[in-house]
Amino acid sequence: MEYCELLDKADESEDPYMRMVYAATWAVSVYFGYQRAWKPFNPILGETYEMVNHQGITFISEQVSHHPPMGAAHCENAHFTYDITSKVKTKFLGNSLEIYPLGRTRVTLKKSGVMLELVPPLTKVNNLIFGRTWIDSPGEMVMTNLTTGDKVVLYFQPCGWFGAGRYEVDGYVYSAAEEPKIMVTGKWNQSMSCQPCDQEGDPLPGTVLEEIWRVAPAPPGDKYQYTNFAHKINSFDTAPKKLLPSDARLRPDRYALEKGDMSKSGYEKSRLEEQQRAEKRTREAKGEQFSPRWFNMTDEIFPTPWGDLEVYEYNGKYTEHRAAIASSSVADDTDVSSIEFNPWQYSSLSSQ
DSSP: OTTTHHHHHHHHOSOHHHHHHHHHHHHHHGGGGGGOOSOOOOOOTTOEEEEOSSTTOEEEEEEEETTTTEEEEEEEOSSEEEEEEEEEEEEEOSSOEEEEEOOEEEEEETTTOOEEEEEOOOEEEEOSSSSOOEEEOOEEEEEEETTTOOEEEEEEOOOOGGGTTTTEEEEEEEOTTOOEEEEEEEETTTEEEEEEBOTTSOBOTTOOOEEEEEOOOOOTTOTTOOOHHHHHHTSGGGSOTTOOTTBGGGOHHHHHHHTTOHHHHHHHHHHHHHHHHHHHHHHHHHTOOOOOSSEEEEEEEEEETTEEEEEEEEOSHHHHHHHHHHHOOSOOOOOGGGSOOOOOSSGGGTTO
């Protein structure tokens, strides 16, 4: 969501093909953050992340399944809604790992009412065991306008010898009749530009290549390889009032790592994972299934290029939750950092 203003521009655009350019560039913009090769924390079942103070959006995500690992998210502002169900399939190749995104990503632009669907390329983690670990995402990204049939096809160049071709992205916006309309080119770690083209894909005479997105400067020498935006959204200073106790910012292992206490971080990580296993045993003993709080599992099975996906949909309860907080006249001076991390379905386990 760092560059969600691109979706705002897509919604405001009267040109249906420029609308696709802005939306596809938004999808490309996330890849700069994917360069970070550090292993992330495994989300705890029921763990959430919420954001209400960036570009007018309201964002909620939730870990809805542990085996297989699955997350769902919903985001909305005055211009768009964004919904995703995310699951990955992996293939270990010795010194590398291929990650296949079995997800469904949909964006609805409110002004035009069009719905966009994204199919991203796979991601490959190189040099897992030997050498410097680095990440590449070779292949096609396809964004389709489900309302009109227009689409964007962008090809992410694979990294060649001595880094040749790495970061490069090229492609076209096509009409429903599969005619190229706009050429899109750039590098996912720098900027993206576009230019109208003829039916052969060549630039139209009298037009120029126009830059439409440039990556924001990253903090120099950052030991966590975060962007400035990532630092901002991980801070308690930007957390919303009455933060959910299941929020990822509150994880004691994450907080300890941020403070440089590796020993405590490892201890807290093990403790959280044991609590998760204990809750699973309790749930199985009761014959109960985990129930996500903010998303509902549907009967829909969505086909992806790499396998079928069970789809979760946003149930609207978080919108009601935030509206109730906004309308409350009771002041809340609670220190967000003092809230205990608690994603557990059974509250009796929270103190174990």
